[in-house]
Amino acid sequence: MKPAPFEYLRATSVSEALEFLQHDDAKIIAGGQSLVPMMNFRLAQPERLVDINAIAELTEISEDGADIVIGSLVRHAEAMRSPLLARRLPVIAEAMRHVAHLAIRNRGTVGGSLVHADPSAEWPLLVALLNGEIIVEGPEERRYLAAEEFFIAPLVTDIGEDEILTAVRFPEPPSGAGMAFDEVARRAGDFAMAASGALVQVEGGVIRDLRVALGGVGDGPVRASALEEELTGKPVDAVSVADIAELACEGLEPMTDLHASAEYRLHLVPVLVGRVLETALARAAGGRA
Amino acid sequence: MSTRIDITLTVNGEEIVETVEPRMLLSDFLRDRLGLTGTHVGCEHGVCGACTVRLNGVTARACLTFAAQVDGARIETVEHLGTVASLNRIQQAFRKHHALQCGFCTPGFLMTVQEMLETLPLETDEEIRDALSGNICRCTGYEHIVRAVRELADEREGAAA
Numbered sequence A: 001m002k003p004a005p006f007e008y009l010r011a012t013s014v015s016e017a018l019e020f021l022q023h024d025d026a027k028i029i030a031g032g033q034s035l036v037p038m039m040n041f042r043l044a045q046p047e048r049l050v051d052i053n054a055i056a057e058l059t060e061i062s063e064d065g066a067d068i069v070i071g072s073l074v075r076h077a078e079a080m081r082s083p084l085l086a087r088r089l090p091v092i093a094e095a096m097r098h099v100a101h102l103a104i105r106n107r108g109t110v111g112g113s114l115v116h117a118d119p120s121a122e123w124p125l126l127v128a129l130l131n132g133e134i135i136v137e138g139p140e141e142r143r144y145l146a147a148e149e150f151f152i153a154p155l156v157t158d159i160g161e162d163e164i165l166t167a168v169r170f171p172e173p174p175s176g177a178g179m180a181f182d183e184v185a186r187r188a189g190d191f192a193m194a195a196s197g198a199l200v201q202v203e204g205g206v207i208r209d210l211r212v213a214l215g216g217v218g219d220g221p222v223r224a225s226a227l228e229e230e231l232t233g234k235p236v237d238a239v240s241v242a243d244i245a246e247l248a249c250e251g252l253e254p255m256t257d258l259h260a261s262a263e264y265r266l267h268l269v270p271v272l273v274g275r276v277l278e279t280a281l282a283r284a285a286g287g288r289a
Numbered sequence B: 001m002s003t004r005i006d007i008t009l010t011v012n013g014e015e016i017v018e019t020v021e022p023r024m025l026l027s028d029f030l031r032d033r034l035g036l037t038g039t040h041v042g043c044e045h046g047v048c049g050a051c052t053v054r055l056n057g058v059t060a061r062a063c064l065t066f067a068a069q070v071d072g073a074r075i076e077t078v079e080h081l082g083t084v085a086s087l088n089r090i091q092q093a094f095r096k097h098h099a100l101q102c103g104f105c106t107p108g109f110l111m112t113v114q115e116m117l118e119t120l121p122l123e124t125d126e127e128i129r130d131a132l133s134g135n136i137c138r139c140t141g142y143e144h145i146v147r148a149v150r151e152l153a154d155e156r157e158g159a160a161a
């Protein structure tokens, strides 16, 4: 099918984009990899499209003090290849390999993925795992949102129609932390049936900081807090990942859909959590060999 | 409402100046306006890969890009690879290994394989299959496409050594 008619405006700065968004029915287009399919099927029929691809200030990956800042227009493929991210947050490249296919990674953006908010998508999970802060700019103010504030429901976020997501800011990970990501999908590049990321810091043989994030099993990315609490403070040698991975299922109510049943997703969670925890522990300084 | 957009772009090395309606997809622009029907249209939602072209040097789905967005861009389509009389190396390998039957998916595969050979190590067949995952073929069962890419990747290593 073909999209319904619309007005096309190309913004060259954030302030210009905000101006163009002052309209009853305007939508931002970034990579177009989620929006254009919806327009082709006429599931979305915005009257005005505001193209942000020419806004150079949104395309950077940079360090701000100890923080790492990723502009909303950074493409999945760029994040995957970034030497800065490989050094500071290697788990991002590890996750990007699972995002769609070559041509889609070349176009799709961080900001588009976060605002599209597919519960199986990798970027939302990474923001939850790495305690990222989503930066949103509106006509009046700039807002900073954590994952649990930003993601409201599948395909629904806290961003307003007149706002633009400009960047996501990641704090420096705990020193010596090991990180890992893995997922299970029907085919390479398909949306995950379940996904998991882990971050572990070990000091003097004790787990100091532990985070486990899950995708594909809730309304948005979720943190396995019962598991996190159980393991934090434990001597690393006393931890049997196989025994505790089930804890990650606590409180989960995954969906059954075309791709996988709720039961199967719940089966995948401990499997994936086991894998990423073992890998992250092996990668952590002072962790398991 | 601005209903016409003027665009200037390079397609297969040739400068093109046209006026388009904002909602015109790049795939339709290439096929209907420029007569470049090598770019195929299967699903129009990014899944099948038949419409894959090169946009400023990297692959992109023509069905998920509006023609209005490519003002100033450089585009290459399958017509840029080789001609019937003079197939390029990727096309030759596809022919040799029977990597096509009906040929509907082939333009997209050729464009994808070109980028794979330029950017990926392709050490294992699994890696080749992974990189081809964005292109769907209903005829070949993929095996022969993987063989064609394997030969091209090995040949590339030979040339580099």
Ligand SMILES: Cc1cc2nc3c(=O)[nH]c(=O)nc-3n(C[C@H](O)[C@H](O)[C@H](O)COP(=O)(O)OP(=O)(O)OC[C@H]3O[C@@H](n4cnc5c(N)ncnc54)[C@H](O)[C@@H]3O)c2cc1C
Binding pocket: A027, A028, A029, A030, A031, A032, A033, A034, A035, A036, A037, A052, A072, A098, A099, A100, A101, A104, A107, A108, A109, A110, A111, A112, A113, A115, A116, A118, A120, A121, A122, A123, A159, A163, A164, A165, A166, A189, A190, A191, A192, B045, B046, B047
């Ligand atoms: C075949 C296929 C497979 C895919 N597989 C995966 C996958 O496995 N994992 C995955 O994560 N994704 C997958 N995707 C989606 C892909 O990652 C998209 O790139 C992403 O979801 C949207 O990013 P985009 O830049 O293309 O956004 P667009 O499509 O341009 O926009 C998406 C939405 O976000 C809004 N928006 C975009 N940028 C901003 C901004 N800066 N501020 C405010 N609003 C904004 C738009 O208005 C729109 O509502 C797949 C897509 C396809 C077609």
Ligand code: FES
Binding pocket: B040, B041, B042, B043, B044, B045, B046, B047, B048, B049, B050, B051, B052, B061, B062, B063, B064
């Ligand atoms: S027609 Fe573009 S991906 Fe199928």
Ligand code: FES
Binding pocket: B099, B100, B101, B102, B103, B104, B105, B106, B136, B137, B138, B139, B140
């Ligand atoms: S050769 Fe027929 S679809 Fe691939």
